[in-house]
Amino acid sequence: MHYKAMTLEGSGREVNKFEDWLGTTRYVDATVSPRDYWGERAVMENWQRARQYLDEFVKAVQAMDGLAKRYPAYINLVLANLSLMQGNGRAAALYLDLVPTTDPVVAYQVTAFRTVQITLQEDVRDRAVQEKLGVLYKTLLTDRVGQFESQKILFSLSTYLRYTFAQAGLVGLAGLFDHYAVDKFCYSCVTYGTFEYTLIRYLDRYASTADLEALLKVYHRADKNTLEEVLLKPHSHPHYFQDLLATKYLRRGDVINALGTLRKIPDGFWSTFANAQYYLDRDPFTVNEELLAGQTMTTYTKREIVEKLYALDTAAVQDPGQRARYCFMLGNAWFTFTTHAWFMLSYGDGSATPDEGVYAIGYLNSRKYFKKALAVEQDRDKQAKIIYMLAHLSESKKEKVEYARQYEQYETTAFYGRRNCLTLHDLAEKN
Numbered sequence: 001m002h003y004k005a006m007t008l009e010g011s012g013r014e015v016n017k018f019e020d021w022l023g024t025t026r027y028v029d030a031t032v033s034p035r036d037y038w039g040e041r042a043v044m045e046n047w048q049r050a051r052q053y054l055d056e057f058v059k060a061v062q063a064m065d066g067l068a069k070r071y072p073a074y075i076n077l078v079l080a081n082l083s084l085m086q087g088n089g090r091a092a093a094l095y096l097d098l099v100p101t102t103d104p105v106v107a108y109q110v111t112a113f114r115t116v117q118i119t120l121q122e123d124v125r126d127r128a129v130q131e132k133l134g135v136l137y138k139t140l141l142t143d144r145v146g147q148f149e150s151q152k153i154l155f156s157l158s159t160y161l162r163y164t165f166a167q168a169g170l171v172g173l174a175g176l177f178d179h180y181a182v183d184k185f186c187y188s189c190v191t192y193g194t195f196e197y198t199l200i201r202y203l204d205r206y207a208s209t210a211d212l213e214a215l216l217k218v219y220h221r222a223d224k225n226t227l228e229e230v231l232l233k234p235h236s237h238p239h240y241f242q243d244l245l246a247t248k249y250l251r252r253g254d255v256i257n258a259l260g261t262l263r264k265i266p267d268g269f270w271s272t273f274a275n276a277q278y279y280l281d282r283d284p285f286t287v288n289e290e291l292l293a294g295q296t297m298t299t300y301t302k303r304e305i306v307e308k309l310y311a312l313d314t315a316a317v318q319d320p321g322q323r324a325r326y327c328f329m330l331g332n333a334w335f336t337f338t339t340h341a342w343f344m345l346s347y348g349d350g351s352a353t354p355d356e357g358v359y360a361i362g363y364l365n366s367r368k369y370f371k372k373a374l375a376v377e378q379d380r381d382k383q384a385k386i387i388y389m390l391a392h393l394s395e396s397k398k399e400k401v402e403y404a405r406q407y408e409q410y411e412t413t414a415f416y417g418r419r420n421c422l423t424l425h426d427l428a429e430k431n
Helices: 008-022 042-062 065-070 072-086 089-097 104-121 127-142 150-167 171-184 201-206 209-219 226-231 239-251 255-262 267-272 274-279 302-318 320-336 356-376 380-393 397-405 414-419 423-430
Strands: none
Touching (some): 042 072, 072 089, 072 104, 089 104, 104 127, 104 150, 127 150, 150 171, 171 201, 171 209, 171 226, 201 209, 201 239, 239 302, 239 356, 302 320, 356 380, 380 397, 380 414
């Protein structure tokens, strides 16, 4: 630290330079994942080496008696900051108590440091502690205009709180901090996806159904604490959370809970969701480009589609005469959830979960229902369609080849006549 960095602004700049030199992810640029933060990645190795230097650095600053006598507020604020970097909340609290807060600039930085200090000494799962944090966080948001580097302070603090709350098991609240950090206070973050998706991006990647259920419980709580009120302020309704919860249930194949959640969302909501308008515009139970089934011109909501999933599954059990037809429609639907109707399971390009794992349940259920349909289907043309889809979907090379070779039994059907190609025969040859 330069000896001429005598102002509070200089203090902040010098400490920021030190943080940059350390390469620490403790407060700035922390990974959004709470699961690998303490892994053996290179950045953690840098932190562990630099920690020794940090401890020596703190001792050196503590020995600067002349500087402490001449600029006590400055030196105590710096030592509070360094103590927080060490994870020493008790020492930070003692230094912060010595800093006068009559100057608004000083008061703002003390408030930011006090927020971190509380998280180091108290349990953030305690709602009384959350109330204290909420009052401090709200003050920082309210007083940020005109404050020195307030945007950077709020980005760093929100990122740190996201990590802290996730580590405490409060993933829902961590997701709300992520929205503040990335979408409100980060001037260099590059994000993709629709506006609606920015509200649930972190939750899509890291929240479980239990986390989302807990967050919705907080949303509907009548006696919210100050932190909950502030974090939920950007959310005028709970429907984005509910849609994500239903999507996560579907990713597990849990149609009943998905339906129960979607029934809580008014139909008018779907017309405001960009992805829903563009990618649920065909009947997933009948349209299938693989089977040359044509498009429809009707727009569906997620609730309507899941209602039909549940109804067809129930009817397939109760009506043996229509079981083949209903199971075929269910197999078709789960398959199309991995293609043009992907909005049922994903949020598209730029989302946190565009990987194939998101669609695993679609492939699994599609195979399951097509096999059920094949077991009872008597019509050869329909059998040909089912076998074609099973060959297309099978993950086992042996099973894929077995289904593909059955092409020769069905090459005279109307289905293969329309296709006018040896698709399955070629598939068998390649495998």
